[in-house]
Amino acid sequence: MMVLPDFQLVRPSSLSEALSALAENPGAMPVAGGTDLLVSMKHGLFSPTHLVDLKGAPELHHLGVGEEGATIGACVRLSRIKDHPLIRTRYRALSQAAEAVASPPLQNRGTLGGNVCLDTRCYYYNQSDFWRRSLGGCLKKDGPICRAAPAAKRCFANFSSDTVPALIALGARVRLVGGPNGVKSERTLPLEEFFVEDGIKRNVLLPGELVADLHLPPAENLLSGYRKYRQRASIDYPLVSVAVAFQVREGRIREARVAVGAMASSPVLALETMEVLEGALPAPELLASAAELVTKRTKPVGNQAGSPGHRRLMARVMCRRLLKELLEAGPL
């Protein structure tokens, strides 16, 4: 067995209580489902003084889908998202992504907020304390160099969340609350701006700040989907994933958004692919050229199973297949 390090569990019953608890204890960390954090704590990657359990805050459990879009609280479980009939029909990419996370038991426990705030991953990092020490650690934890790319000055750990590429393709905005400016402070930003291409920093969250919820724009005429490439058909994190969303108006592709996951320390918007798609007539040649460009902005390093070259190739295959499937299926 591996033991959890000692910590104090705080169980607030509202969002403001949670924010206060975080503000009062600089060594505290928020926990939702714990499916990512507790594993990492057993590996000795984090040793918070307090864990602030967010699940008791009713504000974070809201899930609403309407004409004006959808709002999903940070503590909504992935299985609830996956099974929600309106998310299934209107925001298919998100439902598919939630279904692709880990395995059903983990979807029952893991939350959307936890998935958005997921730590980045790397072969040299997601290991036991013994393992990492025997190697001398790495930039992200206790060491002088990056083991995956020793010449580099930064960490390339992978951001492997399944739902995030889908949320970004769907145009999600994230609402953050609390932080050093007080428990009342609040800001909302496009989800892609939440992330930072740096395996250590990961995102713009400030100390004590929380993800409160995510908002999706209305889903009119929206086609979307998510594809994940992994070794086994369940449990595994993505080696690469692609999410696509667009509308078809008067026979043309409009407002195309394509996001690539698990290829960098943050999700990547495939701007070149989006540009080719925008306003185009859906034709097979177009799909191929659009898919070719999907890896233009990604340069993964060898810190996951599968070589970087293979993962990039798979991104292109997943993208082409997904585009083809969406265009063939047409609007629901």
Added chain:
Amino acid sequence: MSREFQWIGKPTVRYDGVARVTGQAQYTDDLRLPGMLVGKILRSPHAHARIRSIDTSKAEALPGVKAVATGQDAPVAYGILPVSEDEYALAVGKVRFVGDEVAAVAAVDEATALRALSLIVVDYEVLPAIFDPYEAMVREDVKIHEETRVANIERKASLSFGDVEAGFGEADYIREDSFFKGAATHAPIEPHSSLAHFQDGKLTLWTATQVPHYLHRYLSKVLELPQDRVRVIKPALGGGFGGKGEPLPLEFAASILARKSGRPVKITYTREEVFLTHRGRHPMHMKFKTGVKKDGRITALHFESLLDGGSYGSYGVVTLYYSGQLLTGPYVIPAYSFDAVRVHTNKPPCGAQRGHGGVQPRYGFEVHLDRIATDLGIDPLEIRLKNAMESGTRTVNELRITSCGFRECLERSARKVSWEERRGKLPKGRGLGIAGGFYICGAGLPIYFNPLHHSNARIEADRSGRVTVFCGASDIGQGSDTMLALVAAETIGVSPESVKVVSADTDTTPVDLGSYSSRVTFMAGNACHAAALEVRNRLLAAVAEEHGVSVEDLEIRGQAVEVPTSPPKILSFAEAVMLAEVRGGPVCGSGGYTPPILAGKYRGAGVGPSPAYSFGAHVAEVEVDTETGEVRVLRLVAAHDLGRALNPPAAEGQVEGAAVMGLGETLYERNEFVKTGQHESPSLLEYKVPTALDVPDIEPILVESLDPEGPFGAKECGEGSLHPSIPAIVNAIYDAVGIWLHEAPISPEAVLKALAAKKAGSREQGAGSRT
């Protein structure tokens, strides 16, 4: 046995089934004793280093720490094979892989034990490490074990049978191929766990082991305690597959700590430690050269293997010999030779894993055979049928083949998938592949030389009407307790539910050598059958005497004895027991089993002979995604000749499990190390055991060849069925997309690379020549 079976051949509920599925079974880690301490092991962070000194004083001073142990507490070498006793309970002088055991502590709780580990100061002199077996063969400047004479070669074996030169001379076609089969590990669901307790100078060790008897001997040796002061008990166990098949460091460490602290000590490995303990499949580099006649009949075979043994001996010398000795079936090979080498490298030790020794060569040979068939334009099924061995024969290396249902395995598995109509004719991307295999039913010789029975059983029928089997056999989840109950029940005539089994406790059960080499049903089954016959005979003699009838006219059915007096009488089984008890005291029977003398006269002949062999043939149907390189197994038909299916659902479970394990080794599982020697994926998240979604319905076919010496005709079914699954899948990939894969495990990248090479028309690996 001429009468119809009451229970055999029908589904019997597992002896421990309800307890297991309701969570009531007590595994070692579930056990708690008053005052129990938690033990933890300090491991080497270096792949290869000399230990200059160990300072444990700070750890000892930590409140809550009750004992600290190092190699000096028990500097007695051991190893499962007497020819390679090269391990210590805890390192003495040197460490040889990242994770090698250096010291151990017992403390009041886990956190304290872990803190204590961090306070132990070890001064290492780091040495250069070797990870590549070819390098290990030649590096004289780096010696992983000082004792090896040439570089890091632990052992070589070369044997030759028949006239190999003439065999190749006679061939119309000769082909040579090389293969590499990478490492795999057992990944049992239950991590290793041991609980040691010293009382009145006597050690009791509850432990997750497949081999209580061998462990008993080695505990006595290493702890320098007389054997009668050591007791080994195996509680419910959650999967072994060979990974719990030898004495392991935690078993000694827990015992040493319990002795030092005077309190019970439990050590349960973390998942990472299970991976580091390993003893799994050897990575094997292999070369095959086979000569055949035009019609595909084999005339000669030469084989070479290089085994990457990792840091210690473990079962390696046996693996080495098996790699060569088990290629002389299931096809008739008139002339054969092999050269095998096992080297040490600075990785966790490799040892025995399900299908031990034969799995890697089987993969290579069956693919090699398909290549020969393809070269000659012969159907893969046909070339196998043409060369298939038969019952009542001897192989060129003198293995005695009693029963053999190989031909039936081939025919039935092929028929099940409509081989003739479909092979080679499926749409591109889909394909069928076939492969054969065979395996031992226990080794002909024990691991240490002794003339005693390999299996023993004692059975007592008591006046409550209950029958109790006492047997050392270790049920590791494969169901040997159920087998014992069933064999005893059928032999005596009572129902299996009324039979109690006491097993795997060295104080109370007679010796069985353990659960390895697929020996338990055959050997313990035979011992149990013999003991049960004694009980039955005593009972029937007493009833016959009491009622003045002849023994031949009596029959025990269920819980009753039918007495053909007029009018006929029905005695309860308990009444019959009482009649026997009145006449001669407790109604006991005992039996043992020793295999006949089977080994040939040559040196090395001890590895390979078995009282019987199982046979198998698998057909895989696969789909290859030529854009991603992913291979999906759509069907796996697994025919297995197990002599007789004593309990068909249990046998099917074994066949399915073995086939799934083979599938995992073929497509998913990689047991590799980063370049500084750390295990690449020591978790069940990153070590890719296939999930339920990655595995098709396995379609088992049980072929019953009725072995003349097996209990009720039974042979093994736990391991043999792993052998054909790997090459069947690889051969199916060829049928699907026209590529041969000479390395396993097969990654999607490797498939894409081979497809690209094929498209570019590059020269293929391996070559054949007409003579």
